[in-house]
Amino acid sequence: MNPLLSRLQPYPFERLRQLFADVTPNPALRPISLGIGEPKHEAPAFLKQTFTDALETGLSNYPPTAGTPAFREACAGWMQRRYGVALDAATQVLPVNGTREALFAFAQTVIDPTREGATVVMPNPFYQIYEGAALLGGAVPHYVASDPARNFAPDWASVPGEVWARTQLLYVCSPGNPAGAVMPLDEWKTLFELSDRHGFVIASDECYSEIYFRDEPPLGGLEAATKLGRHDFRRLVMFTSLSKRSNVPGLRSGFVAGDASLIQPFQLYRTYHGGAMSTVVQAASIAAWGDEAHVVDNRRQYREKFAQATPVLAEVLDVALPDAAFYLWAGVPASFAQAVPGLSADEAFARELLAQYNVTVLPGSYLAREVAGVNPGAGRIRMALVAETAECLEAAQRIHSFVQRHA
DSSP: OOGGGGGOOOOHHHHHHHHTTTOOOOTTSOOEEOSSOOOOSOOOHHHHHHHHHHTTTTTSSOOOTTOOHHHHHHHHHHHHHHHOOOOOTTTSEEEESOHHHHHHHHHHHHOOTTSTTOEEEEOSSOOHHHHHHHHHTTOEEEEOOEEGGGTTEEOGGGSOHHHHHHEEEEEEESSOTTTOOOOOHHHHHHHHHHHHHHOOEEEEEOTTTTOBSSSSOOOOHHHHHHHTTOTTOTTEEEEEESTTTTTOGGGOOEEEEEOHHHHHHHHHHHHHHTOOOOHHHHHHHHHHHTOOHHHHHHHHHHHHHHHHHHHHHHTTSBOOOOSBSSEEEEEOOGGGGGTSTTSOHHHHHHHHHHHHHOEEOEEGGGGSOOBTTBOTTTTEEEEEOOSOHHHHHHHHHHHHHHHHHTO
């Protein structure tokens, strides 16, 4: 077996399963899960119909790794409308089967493990795929300290110069998971300057870009590059998908876009890896990228549920409306630090909440790594408000009662 596999840590939801292994949820209450970020809104009817229609001919041929010209044009068209970014659909866009597999596979293309001290820099807290991609690529992860005062945004200034000098790949996530912070233009400018100085590639994870709570949509990586005059998108690739935007996580459809000199070798890798997207999925995706009405309605639903649930939770937890994404990143009362022997405050909170009120949340420490004795997720929980509004509000009310009971 590949010895690097032994370096992978258990996935957060496996750790959650183990935490709950001997817990009996309150049978008097129906289960409500805020644990996993899996969209629950109805998928658009037109998209499902397009998918069905494409089955007539779409299963008869092997799909091309590069995707169909129509798919790439649809993605490029959306990028122009959404961000004002002009792309060459033939060389700067590539279909992927969701951002998860692409974020992992991209690292295997970029990382050169023969270079001494090969490093991949990532936020902390973070999406664990970044870490796994770095480790299996033969690199060392460097976890960037987060700033609680800026909604746990990465503190790039905390990264030593010698680390940047060894860095081959930087993962950024904006809007962020789990805290929902959006990177402003000056932050992008700093990262571009660092990339120019040290030569590392930036992988920009933007899968939550269409769920936001301000009037202005989140700034994208290629958009930031364009505003700063970097029209060749050197050393920059963005990743996005339909899972959250269109409520179709099971479709496994997304695309990457950016520096053509990176897209070309990534396409070669995917040709060998077998990463081609079904033409049936491509047909449905073309329809989805071409329609904004369902996205506007989806965003409206999220805004309504956050507007109802957040004030209820804010009465008992350290929590506020994020910039974007569909998570609440909440601090739990310090009293839970001693609630269950051997467990952190966030673990104890999640475990007792399930047992007493049948609501599932994810301990924040499972989404971060301890550095210098500090885990930035400790004492916090992530709640995914993905269910319907009434269910999310009921969950918030149960959590409110739970915390008051333990006050």
